Amino acid sequence: MTATPAAISRSDSFRFAPSALEGEAIDAAVHEDLAASLAYLAEHLAPAHPESAGALDAVAARIRDGQRLPPVAFGLYYRMGEAALGGDIDAAADIAQVLAQVPAAAPGLQVIYRGGANSDALWPVLEERFGPEEAAGFAPITAEMATDFEARLKDGLALMHSALPDLHGEITAILREVLLAQAPAGAKMEFDGASHYQFWGLLLLNPNHHKTPLAVVEVLAHEAAHSLLFGLTRTEPLVLNSDDELFTSPLRVDPRPMDGIYHATFVSARMAWAMERMSESPALPIELRQEAAHLAAEDRANFAKGIGTVDAHARLSTTGARIMEQARAYIDGQ
Known part of the structure; x- marks a missing residue:
């Protein structure tokens, strides 16, 4: 990734209408910030944990070479940073080793679901960040529900690509994973969509909502706009x-x-x-x-x-x- 798109990802150059170039620039800037922070943390880990420091430097190098990471990597980064700031260097070093094993983000928008094996890496990190009470609001779904919603999502993205190509380009530049979950049985309130600034590239959606391609377009415009703000307010x-x-x-x-x-x-x-x-x-x-x-x-x-x-x-x-x-x-x- 060159420096050119990242240079336009400042709030003073922001224009309201969606833009694929702006999405690419913001995603590049977020990853560049991550690489810089990982290198900084590596310096502090190096005296006591040189292997973990080397692992972080390697991840930072991968990012600078243009690699993009999935949301779980950002969640682990925040955990590691909090441990280091709290003085628990050993815990930070352990998390660094886990983070170093996270593979590059898969191409395209990946659909994973609570209860499926494809969420095994992300969910424990997300659950710890949310805390027990909030995490309980995101219950597992069945494989059939996930398959049905993935087809709806595909139709919604196709509709967006046809009618709103600039928004489609911006969203697909920013988002990498959609995690499907539902409210637990008997819940008085349930979510239809959510996002979290510590998990860049992630949306959480409830497949019991968003029943049409148009509804999918609207919820993607909604939740991706939150992510856009996260990316514009890094400093x-x-x-x-x-x-x-x-x-x-x-x-x-x-x-x-x-x-x-x-x-x-x-x-x-x-x-x-x-x-x-x-x-x-x-x-x-x-x-x-x-x-x-x-x-x-x-x-x-x-x-x-x-x-x-x-x-x-x-x-x-x-x-x-x-x-x-x-x-x-x-x-x-x-």
Whole structure:
């Protein structure tokens, strides 16, 4: 990967409309940051654990040679960093050895599922990060459910590629794995999609939702927009509000920190963009275009609710202000 695409992945060059080049640049920048951090950690491990330090240097070299890593590698990196910062150098060295064994990301968007052997490497790391209570909300699914949803996902990506090629390019540049799971039996609330900044390239989706290709397009636009924000805010947060400050969310019934409100607001604008483009595509059946227009109206209403809270209560960073300015300009038709 050359330095050219990475150079445009700053928030001050961000443009609201999706871009495959921007997706590639952000992914390159995230991996370059990882390589630099691994090399830094290797220096600190070297005196007591030279073999682990060498292993990290080798991973950093692979990344600089253009290799891309799957989400589990990023999860292990955060675990290792926390152990090192906490003074547990031995634990950090052990994690380094595990991280060094993680193979390169497979080409294309991989579908894995909770309960399947293909999630055995990722799930324990993800479960530890979530904690027992939150992890319990992601229950296993059957192989049949996974197969059925993978076909829907393929159809949704094909629809996106046809009608929204720029969004398709951006998403497929950023995402590497979709982990399927469902809510446990008897749950009062269940997720339909999720992402986590410590697992770059990962989406979690519930196959009990997103029953049509259009619904798949919308949820990918939704969740990938969260990942986009993660990639744009590597050096500065979106908001300066404390996480102890809670506010009404446009997309959740429970009060949320301002960072979550900001995410939901921006994501609503990105979803509106996707659905409005779908509604305007002459290649799509009129029924599909009408459904997309209805969904876009809902997304715009959610943006209006969110931006009101952001304007009233958010203390935006320079990065956060620049990004939201772009979203607002799109919604306002500028």
